[in-house]
Amino acid sequence: MxxxxxxxxxxxxxxxxxxxxxxxxxxxxxxxxxxxxxxxxxxxxxxxxxxxxxxxxxxxxxxxxxxxxxxxxxxxxIGYVFQNYALFPHMSAFENVAFGLRRRKTNSADIQVLVKEILDELGIGHLINERATNLSGGQRQRIALARALVIQPDLxxxxxxxxxxxxxxKEKIRQELREELVKSNKPxxxxxxxxxxxxxxxxxxxxxxxxxxxxxxxxxxxxxxxxxxxxxxxxxxxxxxxxxxxx
Missing domain, CATH: 3.40.50.300 (P-loop containing nucleotide triphosphate hydrolases)
Structure with missing residues (x-):
């Protein structure tokens, strides 16, 4: 709490x-x-x-x-999703989501598994190798959320x-975002x-x-x-x- x-x-x-x-x-x-x-x-x-x-x-x-x-x-x-998503434009979806895990020195094998799992869970597993600049606004929003969730934050x-x-x-993503936040069981x-x-x-x-x-x-x-x-x-x-x- x-x-x-x-x-x-x-x-x-x-x-x-x-x-x-x-x-x-x-x-x-x-x-x-x-x-x-x-x-x-x-x-x-x-x-x-x-x-x-x-x-x-x-x-x-x-x-x-x-x-x-x-x-x-x-x-x-703490996982933080910024207003502009703050994705690295030169990186793929995978590398953007993996960024926080690499900062925590998570081993490569675990990073591969954790990133794939969270992208699949958010319904964007097929974007794993796409550069951030090639993604739509909704896709970037999901990548930013995946990056925040993958570290298993307390908040x-x-x-x-x-x-x-x-x-x-917005109409589509509101409910999806709500479901993901509740499912995370975090504040x-x-x-x-x-x-x-x-x-x-x-x-x-x-x-x-x-x-x-x-x-x-x-x-x-x-x-x-x-x-x-x-x-x-x-x-x-x-x-x-x-x-x-x-x-």
Whole structure:
């Protein structure tokens, strides 16, 4: 289980959040640009360090304690899917997925087995030798997810994982991604601007504004409790958070 209570002074505001995510549960972070969503992911991954608080994952302290010690990113065993997927364009799908395993000095025979297994599980085994530049947006998204999952992480972080996909691809991949995250039986956190993402993929939703949690609840409560106002945005399902009404 992930348990978090942390503060971080940022340029425009002070981030102050507490949250918890159980194994197999998907937490969705919603909010405007600059509300602190991606900062939370970077703090959890160890790319940024809180000013105070505690981050624990399966009873292992990643940050905190009497001396506010922070484990480096490579020791946290966290899978991170970045918004642009961060694939190496000159590498094949196999080499991209194998990258984290090689950094951990996994032997070559095990790498061959583990990479093939995860690619097959995600339905992209036939792309194993394709260069990243030859892949579609949906295929790149799956390769990025495979790279995050293959290291058998204790926590999965996904920063706007569907942004690069068109509307039709999003509808198909949302449910598939949800199924893979639940199947992993690890805590997962997704950052998104989309109500539809939260509705389909989330178990719990947190709305952020200027580094503070202003609402938390289930995805189905986003509409029924009139929590946020939805406005059209390029015919997609994004939301405007300037008119939040909490009853």
């Amino acid at each position: 992930l348990k978090v209570r942390m503060k971080k002074k940022l340029r425009d505001f002070d981030l102050d959040v507490s949250l918890s995510v159980c194994p197999g549960e998907v937490l969705v972070l919603l909010g405007e640009n600059g509300s602190g969503k991606s900062t939370i992911l970077n703090l959890l991954a160890g790319l940024l360090i809180p000013d105070e608080g505690i981050i624990s994952l399966y009873d292992r302290t990643l940050y905190g304690g009497d001396e506010h010690a922070a484990l480096p990113p490579e020791e946290r065993n 999965l972080l996904l920063d706007e994982p569907l942004t690069a996909l068109d509307r039709q691809a 997962s956190i997704i950052v998104t601007h989309s109500l539809r993402d939260a509705e389909i993929m989330g178990d719990q939703v947190i709305i952020l504004a200027e580094g503070k949690i202003i609402w938390t609840g289930r995805p189905d409560e986003l509409y029924t409790r009139s929590v946020i106002s939805q406005v059209p945005c390029n015919t997609d399902e994004y939301v405007c958070f300037s008119a939040i009404a909490i009853d």
